[in-house]
Each structure stands twice: as C-alpha cells, then as structure tokens.
Amino acid sequence: MAALFDPKLLQLFLIGLGETAAMTLASTGISYLLGLPLGLLLVLTDRDGIMPKPSLSRALGMVINCIRSLPFIILLVVVMPVTRAITGTTVGSKAMLVPLVIAATPYIARVVEGSIREIDAGVIEAAQAMGASPLQIVLRVMLPEAGPSLLIGATVATTTILGYSALSGIVGGGGLGAIAINYGYYRRTTDIMMVAVVLLVLLVQLVQEFGGRIARRSDRRLT
Amino acid sequence: MRPLRKGVIMSEDIIVLQQLSKCFVSEQGQVQALQAINLSIRKGEIFGIIGRSGAGKSTLVRCINLLERPSEGRVIVDGQELTALSPAQLRKQRHGIGMIFQGFHLLMQKTALQNVCFPLLITGVPRGEAEKRASALLDEVGLSDKKNAYPAQLSGGQMQRVAIARALATNPKVLLCDEATSALDPETTQSILDLLREINRRHGITIVVITHEMRVVEEICHRVAELKDGLLLRVGSVEEVLGDPSHQTVERLTIGLPQDEETALRVRCYLLSEGVLFEEEGAAIGRSV
Numbered sequence: 001m002a003a004l005f006d007p008k009l010l011q012l013f014l015i016g017l018g019e020t021a022a023m024t025l026a027s028t029g030i031s032y033l034l035g036l037p038l039g040l041l042l043v044l045t046d047r048d049g050i051m052p053k054p055s056l057s058r059a060l061g062m063v064i065n066c067i068r069s070l071p072f073i074i075l076l077v078v079v080m081p082v083t084r085a086i087t088g089t090t091v092g093s094k095a096m097l098v099p100l101v102i103a104a105t106p107y108i109a110r111v112v113e114g115s116i117r118e119i120d121a122g123v124i125e126a127a128q129a130m131g132a133s134p135l136q137i138v139l140r141v142m143l144p145e146a147g148p149s150l151l152i153g154a155t156v157a158t159t160t161i162l163g164y165s166a167l168s169g170i171v172g173g174g175g176l177g178a179i180a181i182n183y184g185y186y187r188r189t190t191d192i193m194m195v196a197v198v199l200l201v202l203l204v205q206l207v208q209e210f211g212g213r214i215a216r217r218s219d220r221r222l223t
Numbered sequence: 224m225r226p227l228r229k230g231v232i233m234s235e236d237i238i239v240l241q242q243l244s245k246c247f248v249s250e251q252g253q254v255q256a257l258q259a260i261n262l263s264i265r266k267g268e269i270f271g272i273i274g275r276s277g278a279g280k281s282t283l284v285r286c287i288n289l290l291e292r293p294s295e296g297r298v299i300v301d302g303q304e305l306t307a308l309s310p311a312q313l314r315k316q317r318h319g320i321g322m323i324f325q326g327f328h329l330l331m332q333k334t335a336l337q338n339v340c341f342p343l344l345i346t347g348v349p350r351g352e353a354e355k356r357a358s359a360l361l362d363e364v365g366l367s368d369k370k371n372a373y374p375a376q377l378s379g380g381q382m383q384r385v386a387i388a389r390a391l392a393t394n395p396k397v398l399l400c401d402e403a404t405s406a407l408d409p410e411t412t413q414s415i416l417d418l419l420r421e422i423n424r425r426h427g428i429t430i431v432v433i434t435h436e437m438r439v440v441e442e443i444c445h446r447v448a449e450l451k452d453g454l455l456l457r458v459g460s461v462e463e464v465l466g467d468p469s470h471q472t473v474e475r476l477t478i479g480l481p482q483d484e485e486t487a488l489r490v491r492c493y494l495l496s497e498g499v500l501f502e503e504e505g506a507a508i509g510r511s512v
Contacts, residue, residue: 126328126386129288130342130393131317140345144332220332220373 009192012179017199019093020175023165027100028158035105038064039112040138050124050134064106072103072164076171091172096165104161111157115149116142148219155211159204166200176200237396237429238264238287243296245282245453256282257293258453266396269423269430271444271461273437278450280433284399287431288320289313301396318346321390321428325402327382329374335361335385336370342392360388364418380411387418391426398422400432404439416442440465 042060045053070078076099080090083098119142127141143150166177176196184193216222243260246253256279264270274280285291286298289305298305303316329338339357344350361370364384374382383403390398400419404412420443423430432439440447440461447465448458457464 122324122326122328123330125290126324129290129317129322130345131314132345133314136345145330147332221375
C-alpha cells in the first residue's frame with residue numbers, strides 16, 4: 001500500500017483524473033449541442049407537436065434507436081474508421097471523443113425529449129392562444145419550464161458518459177478507466193485498480209450531488 | 224336566434240361562426256363534435272355557452288381562436304376571417320383574443336409579474352414597458368402584493384387572477400373563458416365572476432364563457448347558447464333559455480345533481496321564466512340554498 005504514495009503513481013492518478021474529467025466534459029458538451037436540438041425536434045415534429053411532421057419524427061426516432069441499441073463496447077470498435085478519419089488516430093483521450101459523442105448524442109436526445117414532454121400541454125396551448133410562434137414557444141416556454149428537469153437529465157447524462165469514458169480504456173482510451181483496466185485486469189495490481197475505481201465513484205457522486213442540488217434550487221414549483 | 228345573412232357581417236357582431244363543423248378522426252372512428260353551428264356574438268356582451276360534458280362546448284370555444292381548426296365553416300373575429308389566414312397572420316390576430324382556462328396554465332417557473340409580461344414580450348414590447356403594464360394589471364385584479372410570487376405559492380383563485388391579467392395584457396377585444404371557474408370553490412368562483420363582470424363593464428371587452436355551472440350563466444351572462452351533442456339547440460337571453468316552459472334545458476342540466484340542488488335550480492328557473500327574479504336576486508337565492 002505504501003507504494004501508492006509514490007510520487008510517480010500520484011502523478012499517474014492525477015493525469016488519469018484530468019483525462020477522465022476532460023473527456024467527460026468535452027463529450028457531454030458537444031453531445032448536448034447536438035442532442036438538445038435533436039430532442040426538441042423529436043417533440044416539435046411529433047404527431048401532437050406544435051410543428052407536426054410525423055414521418056420526420058418517426059425517422060429520427062428510428063435512427064436514434066439504432067445507435068442506442070448498439071452496446072458501447074461494440075460501437076467503439078465499429079466507429080474506429082470514422083474516428084481515424086476525423087482525429088487521425090484511434091487511441092488516446094481525444095480520439096475517444098468521436099465514439100463518445102456518437103453514443104451520447106442519441107441518449108441525450110431521448111433524455112431531453114423526456115424532459116420537454118413533462119411540460120403540461122396546457123401551458124404550451126396557452127402560449128399558442130396568445131400568438132406565440134414555435135421559436136418563441138421553444139425559447140420562452142419549453143426550455144425555461146423544463147429547466148430543472150433538463151438539469152437533472154444533464155446530471156444523469158454526465159455520469160453515464162463518465163461510465164462510457166471509463167469503458168473506452170479497453171480500446172486505448174485514456175483516463176481512470178484505462179488505469180483500472182491496465183493495472184487491475186492486465187497486470188493484476190488490484191490496489192491500483194481499487195484507487196482508480198474509488199476515484200471514479202467519487203467523481204460520479206460529486207456530479208450527481210452538485211447537479212441535483214442546482215436542479216432542486218432552481219425549481220420554482222417547490223416552495 | 225337572429226337570422227344570419229351570408230356575407231354580411233353586422234358591425235355589432237364581433238364573433239361570427241358560419242356553418243362551423245368539427246369532426247375528430249381517430250383510429251377508433253369519427254366523432255362529430257360540432258355540426259353546422261351558426262352563431263353571432265355581439266360586441267361588449269357576456270355570452271354563455273352551456274351544455275353537459277361532451278356537448279361540444281370546449282371544442283366550440285377553442286374553434287373561436289382556432290386552437291382547434293374546424294373541419295368546415297368560417298370563423299370571423301372582429302371582421303377578420305381567421306379561417307382564411309396564414310399561420311403568421313393568425314398569430315397576430317390571436318394577440319387580440321385573450322383566453323383563460325380551467326387549469327390556469329401559467330408558467331410555473333416564472334413569477335406572477337413575469338407571467339403577465341409574457342404576451343407583451345412576445346409581441347415585442349420592451350421589458351421595462353411590459354413590466355409597468357403587467358404591474359398595473361396585477362393591481363387591477365387585486366394581486367398587488369403577489370407580483371413576485373410563483374404560481375406554486377398562489378391559491379387557485381389567485382392563479383386565475385394572474386391568468387386573467389395575462390389574458391388582458393395585450394388589450395384584447397375578446398376574452399374566451401373555457402370552464403374558468405370549474406376548478407374553484409363557490410366563494411372563489413363568485414369573486415372571479417365579479418372580476419369578469421367588472422372587466423366587461425370597464426373595458427367593454429366581449430366575454431365568451433363556457434360552463435356547465437348554471438349559476439355562472441345566471442350571474443354574469445347577457446345571452447346564452449345551449450349545445451347538445453354538437454348541435455346548437457337555442458340562443459337567447461338567460462330568461463328565454465333557462466326559463467323555457469318546456470324545462471328541457473333544466474331537465475338536461477339537473478341530471479345527476481343531488482335532490483336539493485335540483486329543486487333549487489328548478490325553482491330559480493321557474494322564477495326567472497315568470498320574470499319574478501332578477502339577476503342579482505337569483506344569485507342571492509343561489510347562495511343561500
């Protein structure tokens with residue numbers, strides 16, 4: 001155990017922690033840029049939506065289901081040519097952004113869709129009755145009203161993506177996941193693996209606690 | 224009902240429905256919610272639409288601002304044929320038609336003031352100006368001390384007052400009320416009805432009230448239309464419709480009511496038909512029963 005306080009190991013964990021945090025935040029951010037509009041589009045173009053285009057909504061839903069049905073570990077391998085084409089490599093944290101974003105975007109679209117659908121249809125109808133345009137309804141009704149729910153969704157999405165990023169350690173991604181797999185699985189140094197696992201658990205707890213608190217504090221339905 | 228001359232819109236009619244039909248099509252089949260409704264509502268009146276649940280009242284009022292698009296027929300509000308407008312033109316016309324609902328439908332994450340600002344902000348009124356007007360409106364509906372409260376902190380009656388202030392923000396000519404008091408207790412209902420009557424008097428705004436509560440009609444309506452199974456049965460003054468000697472309306476409205484309420488209702492309708500009872504007294508009797 002004393003070996004754990006070796007400065008070299010400490011450095012290893014610090015770098016791993018940084019890589020995991022960077023991978024998770026970057027891929028969550030990019031995935032939200034794509035997934036948030038996609039989730040809104042799913043609701044807006046739905047048969048009962050404010051811009052009904054049922055065929056588009058159904059087609060989008062099918063594409064999302066297809067990607068979502070692929071286990072992440074398989075997706076990692078399948079998209080390797082795409083990863084190489086975009087980043088020039090298939091190993092390291094940066095390369096892992098490609099499969100992470102591909103896996104997280106449809107997931108986030110579904111999470112956003114769920115949050116938006118929670119809004120009372122009457123509120124949207126009232127806005128329509130007042131002459132609000134679809135864009136005004138999205139910006140001034142849907143997003144603010146779903147705010148706390150979207151934040152909880154983002155918290156769940158971030159922890160899920162953190163898990164994905166750790167899994168990517170298996171095919172050459174970086175971060176804490178890679179440390180846990182390389183030291184724990186390949187070299188059987190269980191104590192180092194345990195430290196990496198504990199750090200991952202702490203990260204998830206931190207994100208969950210922090211996100212949940214902001215969501216609760218921002219929700220005006222709770223008095 | 225007054226005869227409706229095709230193509231001629233009388234100047235005092237603010238809402239004209241011509242041959243309005245609505246048919247809902249679902250996988251289970253078709254439902255004819257409204258059948259060839261012809262109806263004119265005059266400028267400045269409080270007009271009631273009554274009928275039992277499923278009669279098509281809600282569909283009818285939702286057709287007036289095209290929240291529900293009629294399958295056939297024309298909707299003309301303030302001289303504009305809404306059924307002929309593009310989506311953008313329709314949105315503009317909707318600024319002139321306020322609406323309140325049974326479930327209030329306020330923005331839950333916004334304060335009372337922000338809720339009343341909403342219709343102003345979407346029409347491009349600058350924020351400062353919008354807040355000033357919203358504040359004045361909340362004073363008018365008696366919520367001066369609740370401007371920064373969120374809907375979750377308000378009672379049902381207070382929420383409906385916010386909704387009324389919101390509906391009035393853009394100075395509409397018409398206010399549509401879809402079962403606006405049905406979720407409220409009798410006392411709160413009374414105060415909301417008083418407020419609606421006051422608004423009608425002060426602003427000359429035309430109010431269309433959908434309700435299954437007889438007392439709402441008695442209290443505030445000038446004229447009433449009765450709907451049954453999507454058909455317009457009759458239109459006339461409150462006395463004419465509720466005091467009909469055949470008592471058909473009363474018959475239909477009292478089904479399912481407790482015995483004492485039914486008796487009270489029958490007595491009131493009889494007195495109305497005899498001209499013994501005036502609006503205010505009718506309400507007084509209604510309260511004492």
